Amino acid sequence: xxxxxxxxxxxxxxxxxxxxxxxxxxxxxxxxxxxxxxxxxxxxxxxxxxxxxxxxxxxxxxxxxxxxxxxxxxxxxxxxxxxxxxxxxxxxxxxxxxxxxxxxxxxxxxxxxxxxxxxxxxxxxxxxxxxxxxxxxxxxxxxxxxxxxxxxxxxxxxxxxxxxxxxxxxxxxxxxxxxxxxxxxxxxxxxxxxxxxxxxxxxxxxxxxxxxxxxxxxxxxxxxxxxxxxxxxxxxxxxxxxxxxxxxxxxxxxxxxxxxxxxxxxxxxxxxxxxxxxxxxxxxxxxxxxxxxxxxxxxxxxxxxxxxxxxxxxxxxxxxxxxxxxxxxxxxxxxxxxxxxxxxxxxxxxxxxxxxxxxxxxxxxxxxxxxxxxxxxxxxxxx
Amino acid sequence: xxxxxxxxxxxxxxxxxxxxxxxxxxxxxxxxxxxxxxxxxxxxxxxxxxxxxxxxxxxxxxxxxxxxxxxxxxxxxxxxxxxxxxxxxxxxxxxxxxxxxxxxxxxxxxxxxxxxxxxxxxxxxxxxxxxxxxxxxxxxxxxxxxxxxxxxxxxxxxxxxxxxxxxxx
Numbered sequence: 001x002x003x004x005x006x007x008x009x010x011x012x013x014x015x016x017x018x019x020x021x022x023x024x025x026x027x028x029x030x031x032x033x034x035x036x037x038x039x040x041x042x043x044x045x046x047x048x049x050x051x052x053x054x055x056x057x058x059x060x061x062x063x064x065x066x067x068x069x070x071x072x073x074x075x076x077x078x079x080x081x082x083x084x085x086x087x088x089x090x091x092x093x094x095x096x097x098x099x100x101x102x103x104x105x106x107x108x109x110x111x112x113x114x115x116x117x118x119x120x121x122x123x124x125x126x127x128x129x130x131x132x133x134x135x136x137x138x139x140x141x142x143x144x145x146x147x148x149x150x151x152x153x154x155x156x157x158x159x160x161x162x163x164x165x166x167x168x169x170x171x172x173x174x175x176x177x178x179x180x181x182x183x184x185x186x187x188x189x190x191x192x193x194x195x196x197x198x199x200x201x202x203x204x205x206x207x208x209x210x211x212x213x214x215x216x217x218x219x220x221x222x223x224x225x226x227x228x229x230x231x232x233x234x235x236x237x238x239x240x241x242x243x244x245x246x247x248x249x250x251x252x253x254x255x256x257x258x259x260x261x262x263x264x265x266x267x268x269x270x271x272x273x274x275x276x277x278x279x280x281x282x283x284x285x286x287x288x289x290x291x292x293x294x295x296x297x298x299x300x301x302x303x304x305x306x307x308x309x310x311x312x313x314x315x316x317x318x319x320x321x322x323x324x325x326x327x328x329x330x331x332x333x334x335x336x337x338x339x340x341x342x343x344x345x346x347x348x349x350x351x352x353x354x355x356x357x358x359x360x361x362x363x364x365x366x367x368x369x370x371x372x373x374x375x376x377x378x379x380x381x382x383x
Numbered sequence: 384x385x386x387x388x389x390x391x392x393x394x395x396x397x398x399x400x401x402x403x404x405x406x407x408x409x410x411x412x413x414x415x416x417x418x419x420x421x422x423x424x425x426x427x428x429x430x431x432x433x434x435x436x437x438x439x440x441x442x443x444x445x446x447x448x449x450x451x452x453x454x455x456x457x458x459x460x461x462x463x464x465x466x467x468x469x470x471x472x473x474x475x476x477x478x479x480x481x482x483x484x485x486x487x488x489x490x491x492x493x494x495x496x497x498x499x500x501x502x503x504x505x506x507x508x509x510x511x512x513x514x515x516x517x518x519x520x521x522x523x524x525x526x527x528x529x530x531x532x533x534x535x536x537x538x539x540x541x542x543x544x545x546x547x548x549x550x551x552x
Contacts (some may be wrong), residue, residue: 033426033427033459038434064511068508086529149439
């Protein structure tokens with residue numbers, strides 16, 4: 001049995017037009033203009049309040065990133081490759097830089113590796129806070145939008161201090177990072193992260209012990225351990241389903257093997273677990289950044305490269321842990337200044353089979369909780 | 384008797400109408416434009432990644448609501464502002480036009496981000512429109528990739544200026 005057949009056999013069969021007419025089933029089109037979707041469309045068939053069929057319709061933001069990579073050289077690819085997830089722009093460039101470094105036969109200086117870890121974790125938190133804020137809007141909890149949005153600005157200030165841009169940093173380059181951290185960065189980062197950790201303690205009381213939040217997420221959209229593995233979800237969704245799998249531990253890149261952190265996971269596999277795992281990970285991110293700031297050595301931050309470097313003939317596969325899960329690049333080079341083929345394997349796209357599986361049988365009112373709980377970022381999925 | 388021909392009569396009626404409009408328009412037009420300025424309702428239509436900065440603009444630090452622009456939660460039929468948040472692809476373009484057509488008059492469009500203005504970084508992509516001028520008429524262009532929330536707020540204020548000096552008919 002091929003992979004696609006196996007995947008299809010796990011999903012429920014969709015209904016034909018005649019069948020739905022006979023059974024009195026209503027078809028709804030949710031999106032692309034809908035407060036609960038945004039550049040994404042779900043074609044949902046409901047029987048009363050129960051969803052009997054759900055068909056995700058991605059592709060509203062398909063911008064041809066992979067094709068564009070083929071007519072730009074290695075350095076020119078940096079700005080447009082971070083656009084798919086500008087909330088997490090360092091993490092989406094990370095595997096690209098690792099892959100190109102291997103193709104160009106260079107290694108980033110040690111200080112640059114620590115700076116990359118710091119910026120990657122800051123960006124991961126920025127993404128998770130944005131995600132949490134929008135989740136609050138979806139569940140009708142306005143405070144949950146305002147608080148993470150306000151704390152996110154502090155972390156954005158930190159990233160802006162290092163790179164000069166609010167969200168699109170273009171900070172990682174093959175061979176290190178673009179520029180060194182300013183002198184005041186360390187003090188400011190320590191101060192703000194300590195404040196942020198105190199704020200996280202308050203989040204638990206206001207959001208996660210809130211009866212509104214618990215009612216709408218506990219026991220909703222349960223994804224079992226087997227389904228999570230077979231449907232190929234990654235990141236917080238996978239770890240919410242009792243699978244402690246993290247690329248930072250499984251396949252450590254840069255200096256992650258020198259830093260201490262735990263892989264946080266939950267056993268329930270419902271929407272609450274999926275929302276709680278990023279919260280626990282934010283504590284780990286804060287610890288990781290503080291450790292990296294302590295251990296960071298002095299030195300250069302960027303390896304020397306010729307202006308228009310040529311890659312060796314070959315292919316590279318690199319992956320990292322981003323805010324939404326495992327993010328991988330597969331780059332083929334034919335020995336010229338431009339990549340022959342770049343393939344992005346993004347975590348959001350892998351959430352689509354699981355989304356269909358979870359939506360069928362759920363109530364229509366639970367649709368936003370399930371949809372956004374899967375960490376689905378439409379721009380990234382469409383590339 | 385030449386003066387009483389229907390043509391001349393029409394001219395006189397036209398002049399009378401002009402005089403009435405001239406006297407009535409300043410107060411009533413001002414009042415209506417004032418109402419429009421401070422209750423701009425944007426459609427919740429996200430086309431690409433600029434929606435992140437749009438979200439940040441309605442967050443606590445930049446709080447766009449103090450300028451009379453309410454966060455994008457209204458129904459499409461009650462909206463009068465459309466912020467095109469970034470790249471419009473060939474699949475999204477018919478939907479953007481459809482949503483624009485369904486909005487009641489008067490309606491205003493802000494093109495947010497380099498992609499919405501000229502195609503931006505994706506000017507040579509096969510699936511991206513080189514600017515949205517060919518689909519909907521644009522009132523204010525807000526440059527940037529993505530524009531900072533301050534820039535978006537400035538764009539909104541420019542739109543309010545524009546509405547202020549619009550003649551009411």
